[in-house]
Amino acid sequence: MPELPEVETTLRGISTHILNTSVTRVNIRNHRLRWPVSTELESQLTQQKIIALKRRAKYLLLVTHTGTVIIHLGMSGSLRVVAPQTPYDKHEHVEFCFANGKALRLKDPRRFGAVLWTLDPIETHPLLKHLGPEPLSDDFNAALLFNLSRHKKIAIKSFIMNSKIVVGIGNIYANEALFASGIHPNRAAGKISQKRYQQLCIEIKRILEQAILQGGTTLKDFVGGTGKPGYFKQELLVYGRKGLPCTKCQKPLKEIRLGNRSTVYCTNCQT
């Protein structure tokens, strides 16, 4: 599943190709994504210039003077920039053609992705208005986590994966950040000190930034390639390493299910 770093890498990858260029055509080859793709999209977006590209949580936003296209990659989605005459892949469901001769295509085999069009201010959109702060912003800090978690019995891993608390911390990054900060994934969020939250915030930001940096080395793949940045080239210290030795103390890592997600941690290093 594309996580925040992959979405950020995608944003940077496509921005250079479609920013400040106008949409000449929208081809909706399959309306049946997570929500039906509106037929209004084509009439309302054609001739509009993309004046900004942004990311909010895992939503990509193509901003025009009238409205905004909201794209979510779902479970299996990817975007690539191609020449319009490029033959379609089987799962390329939506295509945006631009005045500069480039085309942006959404490929999504499992069709859990979304392409929506809204005329409302983006921060009021139902999908976005309840979201917590961006993890790489200054609004995401130890004081926030400490204050929101008081008297909460919820496991810290589930707490930081809740998008109302903070957006974009997927399962892989939650596992890695808790290991790096020495916090047991099942510890009650309300029982963690502000000092430990300080360390957790530092590690979350470091791990996400590192992943974005590594994604950035694959930007060329957005043109003519598969549209898939090299997500998993990143070195993971706990995720997917059940039973393998801890990189700090050599004790075999343990796996539990937490919120029905694979949770791997060191029983010795994480308390």
Ligand SMILES: [Zn+2]
């Ligand atoms: Zn260990």
